[in-house]
Amino acid sequence: MKETMSGLDIKTCIDELKTDILDSWVGKIYGINESFLIKLNTSNKNIQGLIVEPGRRIHLTFMDHPTPKQPPAYAMFLRKYLSNSKLVEINQPDLERVVEIKFEKENEYFLISELFGKGNLILCDEQREIIHPYESKVWKDREIKPGQVYSLPPKKGKNIAEISERELKELIIDAPDLVRGLARNLSIGGQIAEEICARAGLNKKTEPQKMTRKDYKRLFSTIESFLNKENSPQIIYENDTPIDVLPFSFETMRNKEAQRFKTFNRALDNYFQKVSEKEVKNVKEEKTEKKLKEFKSRLERQEKNIQKLKEKARKTKQKADLISKSHEKIDKILDKLNKIRKTEGWEKIRDELGKSKPSRENWAKLIKKIQPNQGKVELILQDFPVELDIRISSFKNASKYYEKNKQFKSKLEGAKEAKKKTKDQIQEIKEKGVKISTPRTPKKKRKKKWFERYRWFYSSQGLLVIAGRDAKTNQEIVEKHMEPNDIYFHADLEGAPHLIVKSEGERISEKTEEEAAIFAAIHSKGWRKGLGNLDVYSVKPNQVSKEAPAGEYLPKGGYIIKGEKNYQTVPLEAAVGLIEIEGNKIPMCGPPSAVQAHSKNIIKLKPGSTKKSNLASEIKSSLDKDFEGEINIDELMQILPPGPGMISS
Template sequence: MFSTFDLKEISKELSDLERMRVDKIYQLGNEIRIKFFGRGREDLVIKPPLAVFVTSYPKPAPKNPTWFAMLLRKHLKAMWLFKIEQYDFDRILMFSFGFYEENNPVVKFVLIVEMFRDGNILLANQDNVIVGILSREYMKDRTLAPKSVYEFPEKKKGFDLSIDEIIELSKEYEIVKGLATQLNIGGLYAEETCLLAGVDKSKIGISKEEAVKIKEALIQLENLKKDPMIIKKNEQVVDILPYDLKSYDSSEFEKVRYESLSKALDEVYGKAESEEILREEISTHQKKIQKFERMLKSQKDLFDSYIDERELYKILGDLTYEKYPIIEESIKVIEQAKKNYSLEEIKTKLAQNKLISDVDFKTGIITFNFDPPLPIELKKDVNENANLFYEKSKKMKRKIDGAKIAMDNTEAKLLSLKEEEEEFEVEKPKAIERKAREWYERFRWFTSSEGNIVLGGRDASSNEVIVKKYMEDSDIYFHADAYGAPHVIVKDGSKVTDITLNEAAIFAVSFSSLWKDGYGGGDAYWVKPDQVTKEAPSGEYLKKGAFAIKGKRNYIRSVSIKLTIGITSEGKIMCGPDVPIEKHTVKNIKIMPGKHKKESFAKRVAKILETDDIDAIVQALPPGGCDVRGK
């Protein structure tokens, strides 16, 4: 359970997120994760009532986002985080989001995190009206539900208690309970106060002298030096603290110190939980493999039995022709005997014949004592019996072909699962190292062979920003001649040669919808910045992210759709045309449109590039499926 002191320190640490923007939001159980961009990338974890921290251990996003995550995305997407603050030394953390209007920050929404009881997260607008809430609550003095005005809980006593007020506290409760509940500091810090004061925590009705000591201890507690740590006992985590407390001075406790409270929390709730998820993934994956191994064994057994049956029917057909005279004569004798003897008499006489092992007049089958035993239908002649065996052999051939296809499919699936299993790292998850980012890294980008930065939009918002904010007179504007393509800018493009122009064309076409649709190529065009306008042609409307082009377009035709993704010596992921990526990266891999989903393909790429930053790879890949491309 997060204390008021935990929130006091974590709110200071999280201030580094201020002036960053919201990228993605998703929910895992009762945990909300917000991805920020602007000065690098940061992942904030809100896990009420246990913890709030920045994590270096990303978890896979759920395939289907929850309604609450969708609500937060709808209202907070691309907003700036202006302020993080603790409310009135209470277990409430407030995140203020908004936009700049005429260069002034304007708060539009406040994300309120309550860290008491079972914890809660709610979003309120600038009028303090609740827009959405994780868990509705209806209490005697407060209603937490959409469209209701958010009211803060009743204010508790502060640390500025007088001596008389402290004495009064202990008349009704044990002093430790009075401090914990009335000052809202929780049991641990109430006990720490008693320890620092040297006052029996269970005492009711303390003296004035003891009250003075309690007052001094509260001042001491309020001014404790930050010293984040994890408390362990017998290798198990007992507590996570922002301070070194006397309560854990016993030799039975181990104190493991960290650079920040956020890093300590991440060690327990980020890293440890990632390890648990990994173990569960491995276990689930191994069960899948075992299931397909059992399936493959059954299919192989069935396949082998079909092979044996096919061979047997062929042998019986051949044997029928080989023993043609014997079989024909035997059938004639039996048919003749039916005229003079009963079936039982015939069966008795045939039992003495060593050539015949069995006769069944109900089924009309006589079995000859050959190797192998040969069942013959009495109502059919020898040729018909032989053909019957050959037909059965042909049918088994068709069953064998079907079983082989099923077996091949299972083997392919099993091979794929085993390849995926290699991607699971049994060792502890590694923290993603956060790297300082240039302004253009928030967009799609690469460095051309001639050293020019080429950048493209990711969505309507970034397309709008690229043209309005970052395109300058000395640049060149590119666009693929296709629907769903990014605006592409070549910085200082007026000075480039055809080399960079062709590279920018490949970039523009490859990051368009043509990649997702599986095309091998397309056309692109370029114009000067003064030809790009927000003025729509007469009778038309330009939606967000769209621009009109005036004048002549300079086309580059039949541009190949192909990319290379690589990692630079600084550890940055870059994706673009083959030549410049090979030039500016230390490891790279050629890619093309394919059937592999970006998330699973990114893991494969990460192994080749020897990086753990899968998120950066996903961000760099084009929209749609991918595959590895040969030379």
């Protein structure tokens, strides 16, 4: 089954996109599982948007995709730059598995989608300097991280669309066979290489050194016609399962069932939707089979247990009946045993039992063995061993066996009910399967974001707010991260952290300013002191200075504020929730309104007497219900306000 798009697929797709979506306007951007959906306002009302899945696909979608209420952080980041922008250009550099989309807003931006390997999505400015990638990566020959100029990966072969006949021969002449020479040196992949061989009528295993000039001419002519072939988009099926999506008919797929489409984008949209459904179905079938195996194994154990209980019930009933039928004889034996035990001791009884049965006295003929320490004797009644307590009468012994029989019967009914329930569950699983969530990429230990070095949160407006943890990070906040359009905050208490709101080119709302002030307050000594409210001031970055007045000394991380301060009084209240950042759910602590904007469920906090470590444990227990896996308690400890607190309603 085809999992990713080839360079030829991308070329065909891009050719259509240039007709369909150039000059369209960008609406909202959503994160859907591992994909991003860019909503587009176009003249074609059927188009729902552009689907981009790093490492896998890019195409228009005509389906109505359910979108999450709270988009992941990278989708929100893209919204900030690209919403309301105009899509003006879309290209595929050099037939690589890379797509560059150019947008115009106040500035120009490039969104670059890498569709090879694990893939990536990278937003660049007009100079192609990376603003932020979906995932930062570093290789020996290039780096994908903020501030770097984007560069394409090193070429692994020539552009098939630009080679000459002579270059073709030079490229593949030393290959072990024709198909590998084409696939590797033209970077077209095995499938297209095999198709070109088939169209040229050349055996794919032919050694290039043994090919004639006529063979090379035919091969080159085939490549030219192959690249210029008229589109005939189709999905290829095998046993009703989609296995490939093609821009036109392939000779190698001639005998397969095909479903045709008007455009290649529609074919891609349908194919990857079917592939996703198939993947979900396979996962469901696999989990259903596993669950069925578990329940069938349980059913086998239950059936064995039922047989054991039936046998135990039968034996206890048989013993009770035998005792009842022979009660007179048994009472005489028990009386005799007790008299001898009291007058002559157990040794006398053992001596008698040491004799052969015919030579024993009558009272000892039915005895098989005795257990003095337990006060038990085992008789053989009608060739069936029955254990008795010599301290009680035959009637009481029979009653004990009848009581055991009732207990086993009761357990038997319970076991039968459990078996019936298991059979019903097996039937339900066979009919409905097991419920599963949409499959996700296995989570690796996540790489922490740069801002997690500091105290941080995202405001309800979606802007990053960072504050220092100590003198060193306070200094970094001001001298490394503060920019002219940011806003600086500080609680009116000695030792409070320096805090900035990163504007990222946006106007900072009053709500964000209020949230930043609350954040500055909760991370000051005011929290530990249990204050209800605190004054916090804000200033512009150019008012923050390291120049101390004459004769005074500023400690490390200390600054002088020049000019007027904007004060506001804010409550000391916080909340914790889970925010999704680039596919990872991360605990975030901040003002309740900000956390509420990014998290489905939140836990509100206020200053209190609960030790910070105990408070973190309580929060973890609550958040784990919304988390696939375990939340790191150390992460919680790092984001909580300093000192004790309590969970509030």
